[in-house]
Amino acid sequence: MTGRSISPAVIKRLPRYYRYLGELLENGVERISSKELSNGMKVTASQIRQDLNNFGGFGQQGYGYNVEYLHSEIGKILGLDHIQTMIIIGAGNLGQALANYNFDRIGFHIIGIFDVNPRLEGLSVRGIEIQMMDDLPAFLEENRVHVAALTVPKKSARPIATQLEELGIRAIWNFTPTDLHVSEEVCVKNVHLDESLMTLSYNFRNRGQEKYSYRSYMDDKD
Amino acid sequence: MTGRSISPAVIKRLPRYYRYLGELLENGVERISSKELSNGMKVTASQIRQDLNNFGGFGQQGYGYNVEYLHSEIGKILGLDHIQTMIIIGAGNLGQALANYNFDRIGFHIIGIFDVNPRLEGLSVRGIEIQMMDDLPAFLEENRVHVAALTVPKKSARPIATQLEELGIRAIWNFTPTDLHVSEEVCVKNVHLDESLMTLSYNFRNRGQEKYSYRSYMDDKD
Numbered sequence: 524m525t526g527r528s529i530s531p532a533v534i535k536r537l538p539r540y541y542r543y544l545g546e547l548l549e550n551g552v553e554r555i556s557s558k559e560l561s562n563g564m565k566v567t568a569s570q571i572r573q574d575l576n577n578f579g580g581f582g583q584q585g586y587g588y589n590v591e592y593l594h595s596e597i598g599k600i601l602g603l604d605h606i607q608t609m610i611i612i613g614a615g616n617l618g619q620a621l622a623n624y625n626f627d628r629i630g631f632h633i634i635g636i637f638d639v640n641p642r643l644e645g646l647s648v649r650g651i652e653i654q655m656m657d658d659l660p661a662f663l664e665e666n667r668v669h670v671a672a673l674t675v676p677k678k679s680a681r682p683i684a685t686q687l688e689e690l691g692i693r694a695i696w697n698f699t700p701t702d703l704h705v706s707e708e709v710c711v712k713n714v715h716l717d718e719s720l721m722t723l724s725y726n727f728r729n730r731g732q733e734k735y736s737y738r739s740y741m742d743d744k745d
Numbered sequence: 746m747t748g749r750s751i752s753p754a755v756i757k758r759l760p761r762y763y764r765y766l767g768e769l770l771e772n773g774v775e776r777i778s779s780k781e782l783s784n785g786m787k788v789t790a791s792q793i794r795q796d797l798n799n800f801g802g803f804g805q806q807g808y809g810y811n812v813e814y815l816h817s818e819i820g821k822i823l824g825l826d827h828i829q830t831m832i833i834i835g836a837g838n839l840g841q842a843l844a845n846y847n848f849d850r851i852g853f854h855i856i857g858i859f860d861v862n863p864r865l866e867g868l869s870v871r872g873i874e875i876q877m878m879d880d881l882p883a884f885l886e887e888n889r890v891h892v893a894a895l896t897v898p899k900k901s902a903r904p905i906a907t908q909l910e911e912l913g914i915r916a917i918w919n920f921t922p923t924d925l926h927v928s929e930e931v932c933v934k935n936v937h938l939d940e941s942l943m944t945l946s947y948n949f950r951n952r953g954q955e956k957y958s959y960r961s962y963m964d965d966k967d
Binding site: 524534535537538539541542543581600601602603607615616617618620621623624626628629630633663666669670693694695701702708710712714715716717718719720721724725726727728730 | 756757758759761763764765815822823824825829837838839840841842843845846848850853862874880891893915918922923928930935936937938939940941942943944945946947948949950960
């Protein structure tokens with residue numbers, strides 16, 4: 524797989540496949556046709572076949588897809604078969620919410636939470652002690668960290684992102700309402716809550732004319 | 746505007762324009778060329794012109810765009826010129842994080858937080874008292890609610906979404922890691938944290954071969 528170039532649109536759908544197949548597994552479904560998968564995921568059957576062909580298919584004519592196999596294969600493609608470590612920068616409400624959100628389910632283990640607020644020092648969230656930002660360099664020398672989630676105030680976002688890059692972080696999950704200025708060595712995935720809510724606002728206010736709920740739904744996915 | 750059909754891709758970029766123009770305003774920038782806007786937003790200048798032409802342009806040859814005017818016009822298009830009301834269903838960490846996140850900046854005023862956990866009853870988050878779900882129908886009879894943010898456990902997501910639709914809610918901001926089954930009368934905007942993190946994981950693990958950080962960045966936007 525890793526030699527191949529896959530379009531961002533396909534990559535963005537893979538987690539949906541993974542999640543949906545996981546739900547099927549929970550419900551004891553052992554196999555599924557691309558048509559059923561298509562109905563369940565609101566993606567055309569041909570789209571599904573195309574997507575999965577990027578990774579060698581996994582489907583069998585007349586049988587459909589083996590749910591468990593497909594789920595685990597997509598998990599491998601997404602790198603979920605290895606435990607990856609994450610730290611959270613910013614121990615405010617959102618940071619604490621992330622710390623309490625169980626990402627171990629998808630292989631992400633939170634090993635550190637950092638903040639600059641001395642009043643938070645030593646407090647624990649889900650068994651993880653909040654440390655001060657000054658301790659981050661030493662922490663990163665001792666611990667391999669794959670992803671840093673950034674939940675700091677907007678004004679601190681860019682300087683801290685730069686610091687994280689200098690400290691060797693190569694993947695930032697950005698929850699701040701601004702775009703980070705880091706080199707292309709660093710993968711950034713933005714979760715801009717403002718923009719998400721504004722999009723909902725637009726779709727809601729214009730739902731009269733078109734099937735915006737549906738289009739918005741697809742828009743999330745594609 | 747409202748008579749026109751605008752592609753989801755354009756709609757999805759509008760909040761970025763709005764946010765970016767807002768940052769320019771904060772920095773005292775009064776006007777900007779589509780080229781500067783293009784560099785700042787990592788969208789081609791022709792793309793920007795196309796996008797804004799959907800709404801009648803606002804640009805002046807040789808002058809560029811008036812930042813404040815463009816910002817306020819896009820704000821109107823997004824419906825941010827009216828105060829909209831939001832309730833939060835689920836007063837856990839994420840729900841409380843949203844309650845503490847200042848969405849009033851973009852015209853969204855949180856007027857209620859609901860949960861089923863009696864231990865939370867009467868507690869306040871940012872001055873808003875947590876109420877029990879049983880109180881929701883009466884609350885919705887007395888209060889106009891534009892958007893409901895859904896931050897409940899996965900297993901409760903679909904039944905509660907159905908209940909919200911029955912109670913007249915027409916816009917759901919879904920933070921649960923599942924797709925809701927509501928009619929197309931209801932606008933749904935999903936914030937699937939798992940999927941976002943999985944996408945980052947994929948891009949991070951495959952960043953060697955391609956400029957995935959950049960592609961992922963664009964992927965977020967388009």
